[in-house]
Amino acid sequence: MTLTETETALLNLIRDAPLASPAELARRLGTSRAAVNVHVSALVRKGALLGRGYVLPAEGQSQRLVVVGGMNMDVKAQTTAQAIAGTSNPGVTLQAPGGVARNVAENLARLGIAVSLISVVGRDDLGDRLLRDTAAAGVDVRHVLRAEGLATGTYTAVLGKDRELLVAVASMDVTEALTPAALQERRNVLRGAAWVVADGNLSRPALAHLLALSAELGVRVVFEPVSSPKAARLREVMAVDNKRLAPFAVTPNVLELGALLDREFPDEPQALLRGASELHALGVSLVWIRRGTLGSLLSTSEGVHELPALPASVRDVTGAGDAMLAAFLAALAAGHAPLDAARQGHAAAAITVESEHTVSPLLSPSTIQDRLQNATP
Ligand SMILES: Nc1ncnc2c1ncn2[C@@H]1O[C@H](COP(=O)(O)OP(=O)(O)OP(=O)(O)O)[C@@H](O)[C@H]1O
Ligand SMILES: O=c1[nH]cc([C@@H]2O[C@H](CO)[C@@H](O)[C@H]2O)c(=O)[nH]1
Known part of the structure; x- marks a missing residue:
């Protein structure tokens, strides 16, 4: 990760005053608030900062x-014997939340x-x-949206007797x-x-x-x-x-x-x-x-x-x-x-x-x- 001189200066200012506002940081850096925002975005992108609020990575910090x-109900069907295509196969199914x-x-x-x-x-x-x-x-x-008139997504997978995936269908128009x-x-x-x-x-x-x-x-x-x-x-x-x-x-x-x-x-x-x-x-x-x-x-x-x-x-x-x-x-x-x-x-x-x-x-x-x-x- 290579930082520019201005990014390094800004990072040092944030280390000293993690709660300083963008306006305050801009004043100390001798630049505009808009420029501070651009530099902060670059620092986040480069992994030097964790996010807005100027949170610095720290051991054990809760984030x-x-x-x-996507969010689906998964339906997994496994055939109990070697699968035969184009016909009904005996097997077991399991539903589990997926997506x-x-x-x-x-x-x-x-x-x-x-x-x-x-x-x-x-x-x-x-x-x-x-x-x-x-x-x-x-x-x-x-914050999960409930869509009117559309069915909840499903993912239906057919597994063979050795649990290998044979075919799967994701129905996720929602x-x-x-x-x-x-x-x-x-x-x-x-x-x-x-x-x-x-x-x-x-x-x-x-x-x-x-x-x-x-x-x-x-x-x-x-x-x-x-x-x-x-x-x-x-x-x-x-x-x-x-x-x-x-x-x-x-x-x-x-x-x-x-x-x-x-x-x-x-x-x-x-x-x-x-x-x-x-x-x-x-x-x-x-x-x-x-x-x-x-x-x-x-x-x-x-x-x-x-x-x-x-x-x-x-x-x-x-x-x-x-x-x-x-x-x-x-x-x-x-x-x-x-x-x-x-x-x-x-x-x-x-x-x-x-x-x-x-x-x-x-x-x-x-x-x-x-x-x-x-x-x-
Ligand atoms: N048959 C297997 N035996 C042991 N570990 C496995 C097996 N398949 C997958 N894994 C483990 O799961 C990890 C993710 O699986 P994979 O590399 O197939 O990614 P993927 O295709 O994104 O997975 P997904 O099935 O969730 O879409 C592998 O790197 C490996 O650690
Ligand atoms: O197109 C899709 N296929 C499968 C999934 C989901 O992948 C999961 C496994 O990685 C599984 O839960 C399925 O619902 C999805 O979200 N979209």
């Missing part, structure tokens, strides 16, 4: 996160982080259940109701957040608006692509104005990396790192590429790291990436360095793949620590 995007943004929010709450969810459900029984279950897990759901205007009405929820997580379920206009709003408020955004078709939305939004709209961080798997950069990538470290460098050149500071059982690659201005996946007895991989992101952010919020935070992310993913639920009810700071200790040779 609030906001997650924006990437909702999952990330629930995992964060389970890890003790104060988290608000901005999402949308229909005015129906599934919506009631999702709101009730998500609130019970500790998420602030007061997400369109999360418009730029709906996000604008909720802008005060974003103010002062340590991070905003945006998922790829957001429509292009909503994503563009959220990125612009977060830049204006000086809040860092991490974009979780969800799937390769949805990842392409960020590419299209950034093509308009990548300097202003690039998120601070992105967490694609290999296919989604391809969609972000509009070409295919082989799952090889050198090729993936070239992709990460291209994203850095577009203004993304942190790129964390997921490689399933091969682990992940983390690329920041501090360097590049290859991380292994932790051993696990897999029951259902749904939601592993969501838990991994949540544990990573929870660790960053607690003052850990990105590499250590990423290790905690892999431990959370291992705990999640062992659960039949999309969010493991066993996830907690202590189960993550146990998992890491057991994984150390």
Whole structure:
């Protein structure tokens, strides 16, 4: 992270007087309030400040996160014998609250982080259940929109007898109701957040608006692509104005990396790192590429790291990436360095793949620590 002379001077002033107003900072720096706002945004983008209110990163400091995007009821059907296409197969089904943004929010709450969810459900029984279950897990759901005349989203996955995904259908038209205007009405929820997580379920206009709003408020955004078709939305939004709209961080798997950069990538470290460098050149500071059982690659201005996946007895991989992101952010919020935070992310993913639920009810700071200790040779 390289700071300009003015940014360094401003950071020192903020260290001395964390509660000084922008006007006061402008006076001491001999510049305008507008210029202070621009420098503060740059400091947040570079990770030197955590957000507006000029909060500096500090060990153990409690922070609030906001997650924006999709919320579904997941229906997972597993065939009990080898699946036969084009006919009815005997099997078992399980319903569990899902949706990437909702999952990330629930995992964060389970890890003790104060988290608000901005999402949308229909005015129906599934919506009631999702709101009730998500609130019970500790998420602030007061800002979830209830769309009139639209059904709550569902994600229906068919798994084969060895629990591999055969096909899945996401029915999420309701997400369109999360418009730029709906996000604008909720802008005060974003103010002062340590991070905003945006998922790829957001429509292009909503994503563009959220990125612009977060830049204006000086809040860092991490974009979780969800799937390769949805990842392409960020590419299209950034093509308009990548300097202003690039998120601070992105967490694609290999296919989604391809969609972000509009070409295919082989799952090889050198090729993936070239992709990460291209994203850095577009203004993304942190790129964390997921490689399933091969682990992940983390690329920041501090360097590049290859991380292994932790051993696990897999029951259902749904939601592993969501838990991994949540544990990573929870660790960053607690003052850990990105590499250590990423290790905690892999431990959370291992705990999640062992659960039949999309969010493991066993996830907690202590189960993550146990998992890491057991994984150390
Ligand atoms: N079969 C597996 N065995 C052990 N760990 C796994 C397995 N699949 C995934 N994981 C763990 O979960 C992490 C996230 O999974 P993956 O890399 O597939 O990301 P993703 O495609 O974003 O996940 P998601 O299924 O949530 O969309 C992996 O990096 C790894 O730590
Ligand atoms: O298009 C989408 N497909 C799947 C999901 C969700 O992904 C979760 C697993 O990572 C799962 O809960 C599903 O609802 C989504 O939010 N959007």
